[in-house]
Amino acid sequence: DVKVTQSSRYLVKRTGEKVFLECVQDMDHENMFWYRQDPGLGLRLIYFSYDVKMKEKGDIPEGYSVSREKKERFSLILESASTNQTSMYLCASIRDTENQPQHFGDGTRLSIL
């Protein structure tokens, strides 16, 4: 069974802090994704990565960056956290030879005070 692990379930940070959200998958998947989930808006793609050191912007990349130094790990970085980045963050992964379905982590609920 695919396992996608997000490092924190809950995280509280302060405005202006640099925040790292970590995601690790154990199935050697090439593609990894970071989504933001807000009530009434569904999931919105922030960034995705199709290979080590490769990244593509999603629909809402502003205020975020990502890092993929190893195939199994995809990090989301909030360079200078702001209160409007308070949200649920979901990580997902999928193998290159498939395009669906994506496998999700449990999510990180991030609060920026």
Place this chain on the structure above:
Amino acid sequence: AQTVTQSQPEMSVQEAETVTLSCTYDTSESDYYLFWYKQPPSRQMILVIRQEAYKQQNATENRFSVNFQKAAKSFSLKISDSQLGDAAMYFCAYLEGSNYQLIWGAGTKLIIKP
């Protein structure tokens, strides 16, 4: 641009009864996939059912089935014999055939009344 619309923010159903969740989408593509995902309070997003656009037959997974109306661009989810464990947020999602980017609806919260 493709869009996915779930017009029901919340639905409730009596345990053991049947409920239908609505989803419509907009696309000019002919090759695509449609999905229903479930997100229980535990938060992990779980795939419930998928439908390939080229297949006319509606997908079925145990108590879950879809009504796929390609011309109307409608993709509703029917849950039969509702159980307490079905309580969750349900998301409809669209994927183009050659793409990795899912387009998501806003979600429908399903409440099961005992």
